[in-house]
Amino acid sequence: MERAKSRKPHAMMIPYPLQGHVIPFVHLAIKLASHGFTITFVNTDSIHHHISTARQGEAGDIFSEARSSGNLDIRYTTVSDGFPLEFDRSLNHDQFFEGILHVFPAHVDDLITKISLRGDDPPVTCLIADTFYVWSSMICDKHNLVNVSFWTEPALVLNLYYHLHLLISNGHFKSLDNREDVIDYVPGVKAIDPKDLMSYLQVSDKDVDTNTVVYRIIFKAFTDVKKADFVLCNTVQELEPGSLSALQANQPVYAIGPVFSTESVVPTSLWAESDCTEWLQGRPTGSVLYVSFGSYAHVGKKEIVEIAHGLLLSGLCFIWVLRPDIVGSDVPDFLPNGFMERAQGRGLVVQWCCQMAVISNPAIGGFLTHCGWNSILESVWCGLPLLCYPLLTDQFTNRKLVVDDWRIGINLCEKKIVTRDEVSVNVKRLMNEETSSEPRSNVEKVKRRIKDAVTSVGSSEVNFKSFVGEVGDRIEIRN
Numbered sequence: 001m002e003r004a005k006s007r008k009p010h011a012m013m014i015p016y017p018l019q020g021h022v023i024p025f026v027h028l029a030i031k032l033a034s035h036g037f038t039i040t041f042v043n044t045d046s047i048h049h050h051i052s053t054a055r056q057g058e059a060g061d062i063f064s065e066a067r068s069s070g071n072l073d074i075r076y077t078t079v080s081d082g083f084p085l086e087f088d089r090s091l092n093h094d095q096f097f098e099g100i101l102h103v104f105p106a107h108v109d110d111l112i113t114k115i116s117l118r119g120d121d122p123p124v125t126c127l128i129a130d131t132f133y134v135w136s137s138m139i140c141d142k143h144n145l146v147n148v149s150f151w152t153e154p155a156l157v158l159n160l161y162y163h164l165h166l167l168i169s170n171g172h173f174k175s176l177d178n179r180e181d182v183i184d185y186v187p188g189v190k191a192i193d194p195k196d197l198m199s200y201l202q203v204s205d206k207d208v209d210t211n212t213v214v215y216r217i218i219f220k221a222f223t224d225v226k227k228a229d230f231v232l233c234n235t236v237q238e239l240e241p242g243s244l245s246a247l248q249a250n251q252p253v254y255a256i257g258p259v260f261s262t263e264s265v266v267p268t269s270l271w272a273e274s275d276c277t278e279w280l281q282g283r284p285t286g287s288v289l290y291v292s293f294g295s296y297a298h299v300g301k302k303e304i305v306e307i308a309h310g311l312l313l314s315g316l317c318f319i320w321v322l323r324p325d326i327v328g329s330d331v332p333d334f335l336p337n338g339f340m341e342r343a344q345g346r347g348l349v350v351q352w353c354c355q356m357a358v359i360s361n362p363a364i365g366g367f368l369t370h371c372g373w374n375s376i377l378e379s380v381w382c383g384l385p386l387l388c389y390p391l392l393t394d395q396f397t398n399r400k401l402v403v404d405d406w407r408i409g410i411n412l413c414e415k416k417i418v419t420r421d422e423v424s425v426n427v428k429r430l431m432n433e434e435t436s437s438e439p440r441s442n443v444e445k446v447k448r449r450i451k452d453a454v455t456s457v458g459s460s461e462v463n464f465k466s467f468v469g470e471v472g473d474r475i476e477i478r479n
């Protein structure tokens with residue numbers, strides 16, 4: 001017993017192989033390691049390859065600098081996701097996720113077996129896997145590991161998926177004609193309109209086949225998470241008290257966000273970053289709009305063209321992140337003819353950048369976003385009001401938090417297809433201090449809350465420390 005007590009906890013961490021998941025996992029790894037954990041961080045070969053290509057050379061051990069500067073025990077390894085490196089995961093989305101569902105867990109299982117045969121010191125005693133993985137409880141049972149699920153979206157979204165059975169039994173999901181009235185029976189959620197549900201739940205059985213891979217993942221992952229010993233959420237207790245309390249009534253759930261280190265030395269970008277510092281230099285405070293639709297969603301060419309014209313019409317300065325695969329990796333040309341020439345001097349288009357560095361520049365005054373959860377947290381951290389253009393998955397639900405609940409942002413459009421006039425009008429509304437005074441003053445309040453949460457006495461920090469204590473106790477009991 002004494003020996004077990006003095007043993008450091010050793011957690012294997014496996015993010016979902018997508019940019020918006022790898023980033024918070026890396027920050028969590030650093031935080032745990034600085035609280036005495038040994039970490040073995042696992043990226044897929046493909047994610048590692050993209051990080052290396054973005055850096056124009058083998059990235060090697062991505063934690064080497066963090067390890068030496070912070071004296072942290074973080075080990076790094078990669079594992080195959082079952083596909084060759086050249087396989088286009090973005091273009092072949094469903095095939096890729098079939099592999100993540102069925103093939104990837106076998107590779108993870110092999111890796112854990114290999115590591116345990118190698119006799120690492122201390123031995124791996126805990127798995128911290130993304131909540132979207134459907135196999136965590138199976139792997140933890142097999143290898144006698146404490147099962148920690150890390151949720152990288154808002155607690156509201158987890159809470160809705162968690163109570164999927166209620167949405168189904170009440171006819172708001174998985175019926176031929178889903179109900180369209182307000183949902184008021186999910187514990188911890190006062191009321192939510194069906195249009196604010198995650199995109200996957202906004203469709204009826206008439207419109208989609210819910211046997212596709214995305215649905216099989218959803219149905220299984222949110223059953224499996226109920227078997228986790230602990231759930232960590234990248235959110236703040238004071239921001240989502242209802243959903244968090246509802247979840248906490250069932251199992252240990254800790255709000256520990258926002259999990260990010262503002263000066264991260266760990267390379268995580270999957271595309272080469274452009275440095276925007278020089279371009280931003282000397283520009284008036286709050287004069288530049290930042291536009292990004294994250295790493296995962298695609299945007300139709302028609303919409304990109306409308307947004308491009310709208311940005312030009314607005315007459316404002318902007319930095320627009322446009323991934324090469326934003327429309328599709330088989331559609332390389334999507335901007336309207338002459339756009340770059342007309343934007344010269346006031347618009348900068350980059351394929352990727354260090355978002356946190358850019359949006360914390362005082363010249364940035366607002367964020368046109370797809371409402372990815374990391375982007376929302378980062379924008380609030382920097383005190384920037386948001387212009388919301390959700391594209392898929394949790395982004396519609398996140399928009400509700402931003403626009404309806406916290407009132408820190410405005411909607412770009414109501415309909416799916418945005419027009420250039422809507423872009424121009426709303427961009428101007430967001431960037432004008434008078435017309436955006438309400439979201440601007442509210443974002444300052446929310447910013448205070450999230451910054452307070454991560455001080456030594458703040459809720460996220462206190463929750464994090466109790467998680468560290470609890471997980472240590474659980475490891476002892478298991479071993």
Ligand SMILES: O=c1ccn([C@@H]2O[C@H](COP(=O)(O)OP(=O)(O)O[C@H]3O[C@H](CO)[C@@H](O)[C@H](O)[C@H]3O)[C@@H](O)[C@H]2O)c(=O)[nH]1
Pocket residue numbers: 018019020021023152153269292293294295296297321351352353354355356371372373374375376378392393394395
């Ligand atoms: O040029 C860029 C653009 C983005 N980022 C970073 O990339 C991350 C993007 O994350 P997020 O804003 O959450 O968007 P996605 O990449 O689209 O994230 C996926 O994962 C999120 C968290 O699970 C979900 O909320 C989203 O809907 C899902 O698409 C953020 O940390 C950004 O700082 C950069 O560093 N440079």
